[in-house]
Amino acid sequence: xxxxxxxxxxxxxxxxxxxxxxxxxxxxxxxxxxxxxxxxxxxxxxxxxxxxxxxxxxxxxxxxxxxxxxxxxxxxxxxxxxxxxxxxxxxxxxxxxxxxxxxxxxxxxxxxxxxxxxxxxxxxxxxxxxxxxxxxxxxxxxxxxxxxxxxxxxxxxxxxxxxxxxxxxxxxxxxxxxxxxxxxxxxxxxxxxxxxxxxxxxxxxxxxxxxxxxxxxxxxxxxxxxxxxxxxxxxxxxxxxxxxxxxxxxxxxxxxxxxxxxxxxxxxxxxxxxxxxxxxxxxxxxxxxxxxxxxxxxxxxxxxxxxxxxxxxxxxxxxxxxxxxxxxxxxxxxxxxxxxxxxxxxxxxxxxxxxxxxxxxxxxxxxx
Ligand code: V47
Numbered sequence: 417x418x419x420x421x422x423x424x425x426x427x428x429x430x431x432x433x434x435x436x437x438x439x440x441x442x443x444x445x446x447x448x449x450x451x452x453x454x455x456x457x458x459x460x461x462x463x464x465x466x467x468x469x470x471x472x473x474x475x476x477x478x479x480x481x482x483x484x485x486x487x488x489x490x491x492x493x494x495x496x497x498x499x500x501x502x503x504x505x506x507x508x509x510x511x512x513x514x515x516x517x518x519x520x521x522x523x524x525x526x527x528x529x530x531x532x533x534x535x536x537x538x539x540x541x542x543x544x545x546x547x548x549x550x551x552x553x554x555x556x557x558x559x560x561x562x563x564x565x566x567x568x569x570x571x572x573x574x575x576x577x578x579x580x581x582x583x584x585x586x587x588x589x590x591x592x593x594x595x596x597x598x599x600x601x602x603x604x605x606x607x608x609x610x611x612x613x614x615x616x617x618x619x620x621x622x623x624x625x626x627x628x629x630x631x632x633x634x635x636x637x638x639x640x641x642x643x644x645x646x647x648x649x650x651x652x653x654x655x656x657x658x659x660x661x662x663x664x665x666x667x668x669x670x671x672x673x674x675x676x677x678x679x680x681x682x683x684x685x686x687x688x689x690x691x692x693x694x695x696x697x698x699x700x701x702x703x704x705x706x707x708x709x710x711x712x713x714x715x716x717x718x719x720x721x722x723x724x725x726x727x728x729x730x731x732x733x734x735x736x737x738x739x740x741x742x743x744x745x746x747x748x749x750x751x752x753x754x755x756x757x758x759x760x761x762x763x764x765x766x767x768x769x770x771x772x773x774x775x776x777x778x779x780x781x782x783x784x
Contacts, residue, residue: 426455433463433703444650444704453692460699460730467706472783473727473769474710475760476736476776478528478561479520483508483547485742487534489566489613493600493642495678495747497534507536510546514554520739521555528736528776529555531562532597532743541575541582545589552590559592559776565623565634566598569615579626587632593776594627596635596670602655603648610642621659628665633777636666636708640697641674641689642681649697653704660707667778668710668733671697673717677748688748694718695729702730710778716741719751720760724767733774734760 425446432439447456484507487497498505508516517529529551544563551560563571563586571582583591600610602617624634636656640649660666673689676682694717702711712733713726723734737760741753755763757773761784764771773782 426450426452426459429703430459430462433459433466436466438706439704441647441650441654444653444700445646447700447703448646448649448696450696453695456696456699457729460702461728463703463706464711464730464732469732471768471770472732472772473764473767474733474772474774474778475757475764476528476774477524477526477757478530478736479517479524479526479739480741481513481517481529481531482742483513483531483533483544484536484539485534486536486538488537488570489535489611491600491611491614492680493610493639493674493676493747494743495675496743500536500538507539510543510550513547514550517551517558518554521558524737524739526558526737526739527781528559528561530595530736530738531560532564532567532595535567535570537574539574541571541577541585544571545585548586548589548591560590561593561595561635561776562586562591564595564598565620565627566615568594568623568627569619579623580630583623583627583630583632587630591632593632593667594624594634596637596666596668599637599652599656600639601644601648602652603644606642606644606648617655621655624665625659625663628663633665633667635668635670637670637672638697638701639672639674641693642676642686650700650704653701657705657707660705664707666708667776668712669701669705669708670712670714670735671701672714673697675717675744675747675749679747682748691718691722694722695726698726698731699729715755716744716749716751716753720755720763724763727764727767727769734764 429443638652676686710733711731713723713731715723715734739754761771771784
């Protein structure tokens, strides 16, 4: 495409953003194809501010737990999952998870437990309900953000219950929200290549629709930087936007950059995404998902220095203190696995933003 055409495409997008008009498929592909990274970032920041965003940059004080790394699904992008027979396989009991969380609570005052794990065929649905029930009982004031839509689907096959019954049972036991994992890329072509054993895009979306209908807010993600095309990224974002139009139940979107180490793709020569692609994904997500309130620059994935810049490319959240992260670190993440609040605050301030500690539902807890 000629340079002049590219400039006029960006200008057309700018006019739409300034008029508060919705962007379409072609606009988003053109933004991803643009080499004018700073212009794309600035447009995303304009769109964020036009929709009421300010100088705040949010984070939550949270604790990551993984109940098991045993998984029946052999996703080719995953370096975390193992089989039951592998030496490093673990499946914690509800009691062990509670003991661990209570010990961590002595050290930090986290307000959220973020828990995901493998789809182990060696547990029952009661195992999941017991985890939630016991965590709720031990820490009634902590928000439990647990289990991806893929894990919820796994629970329906373990129990024979419907998605609605599984979600309602977990909610009644104390579940507060769902994290956004498992979405990967919705396009059937990509799913067949990278996650052939996983449930379909329709099931992932239906699980979130059902959660929203039950009053359970959720998060959403896109795993980019492997075999997908720009068009497939945009299709994914548009499907999320359509569901959000219907339910309004997504709290935040988190673009997840593929980490190849210790995966089949590393052996095929795949490398880490580059910073310009990470920033573009943040910006295009912010521009296209005009109805999702928050976009997270996940520091575990991109590192704090790039996350600082992402806050000027449409992101308004950096996730949280985390404490312990296994999924990205199994696949080669070089970031820390924990940030202390003081350190997060320093980074956010240095990025020219006002650090705000939030709870999971984006209620403000403290501002610096
Ligand atoms: O579902 C797995 C992805 C997800 C790799 O909801 C990988 O607030 C990159 O969903 N390289 C789990 N990505 C993490 C997740 C998440 C993270 C932060 C915040 C929230 C939220 C959710 O990570 C998985 C999968 O899509 N993943 N392996 C990898 N090698």
